[in-house]
Amino acid sequence: MSCRPWITELSSGVNVPTLIKAGVMSNPTFYQPFVSTSVPVDSSYNSLQGIKKNGFSPDSYVLTGTTGDAMAPPGYGALYVGAIDGATSSSGSGSGTWYNFSVPSTWGAQETSAYGPDVLSGGGGPGGIGDIALAGTWINGSGTMLGWYYQGRISALNGATSGAVTTGFQQFQATTNNGKAARYTYLHSIDGGYVVGNYSTSGGPIGFALNSGPGSGSYIYNPASQAQVNLSYSDGAKYHSVFGIWENDNETYTISGGASLSMNGSYRTKARLAVKELRKSLPDAVFGKGMLADVDPITGATTNIRSYNYTNETNGSVGLLTHFQGINYMGSDVYQVPFVSVTKGGTAYAGNAYIRRLSSGQFSRNAVWQTFEPTSAGSAVVATSVAGDADTGVFSNLAPFASFGNTQPYFLMAQNLQ
Secondary structure, three states: OOOOHHHHHHHOOOOHHHHHHOOOOOOOEEEOOOOEOOOOOOOOOEEEEEEEEOOOOOOOEEEEEEEEOOOOOOEEEEEEEEOOOOOEEOOEEOOOEEEEEOOOHHHOOOEEEEEEEEEOOEOOOHHHEOEEEEEEEEEOOOOOEEEEEEEEEHHHHOOEOOOOOOOOEEEEOOEOOOOOEOOEEEEEEEEOOEEEEEEEOOOOHHHHHOOOOOOOEEEEEEOOOOEEEEOEOOOOOOEEEEEEEEEOOOOOEEEEEEEEOOOOHHHHHHHHHHHHHHOOOOOOOOOEEEEEEEEOOOOOEEEEEEEEOHHHOOOOOOEEEEEEOOOEEEEOOEEEEEEEEEEOOOOEEEEEEEEEEOOOOOEOOOOEEEEOOOEOOEOEEEEEEEEOOEEEEEEOOOOEEEEEOOOHHHHHHHOOOO
16 A cells, blocks of 8 residues: 555644645535434434445445434434435435334334445335345333334335334344343344344433443344353453444444443542533433444353554543444455543543454554534534444434544555554
């Protein structure tokens, strides 16, 4: 690979923000709110939580989320197929097609939220899609959050807000390590026939979003056998969350998420006040790093585990929390993971981290960090999912965004990581 001038500049001390200002690494274009408007809901909340490229139509993506509240009724699963652009139609944002749907009404669901998509086959649906796999959460009449999985024709979900569609749906409630049914079950991401998720016994802002803390766990779910396999780790972290899964070309699987560490020693003394302040707004916040690992879907064993602090800080002097939200493989041994980071001062950052797999099979010690810069309309505070040049997430006004921009400079730089 020929050396790009900006790679030489970076190694000479020019940082990424400087390159962004120079136009070498540009900020993506954010479209927010990017929402479905065809279903009226008594809620100001909407979300986008998943994205995949649609290989059956050029410049087309599949986005998943919620029209309404993802954590409480009312809410409908939201599914978008098409380009990420600034167009609008009677059904919502973008020039593509929106579907809203609910899980089967026979379940007694109060709310439906869609998390991860996976395109399975071509056909006559929007974007040339035939069959699709989707996963997410639903809330029953007792307030318990459960998981759902759908595999079938994408066109069957058109206008399926009444829950009349039952074919292709299955429900799932995770079992905790002590053998009890989980109060909160999350199915986050799908690839290669497997779904990853977390369970939790308690809620709270971080409990809902990161699933790290007492009574929580991570697992891989096989929809074909409807079996849950809890994941095991050897990195010494106390809690783990898994938000993304990717099937590699050699039929192995790589996952992304977070590893939460116990507070001890001098680090605990220095951080106690910062944590106390942060917990005023995030009651169950925990220390954590972004995590990447390989997983055996049959045994649940993880290998090649590597944890990351935002901007590659090694002593925790800047970051309080770093979490990876999803995963995408870009080629040339480079993985792309959306992240959210919170500093000890409470400032949130979002963007993508680029990590290289080395010839040894392990992941690079450091990552290349693409931090989304603030715009005149606000800033991205959470990146939830990524697919190459496109991201989904949450903007500072709490509106869901879809973004599109050039990621090639970061991808090329990541190929030099060791």
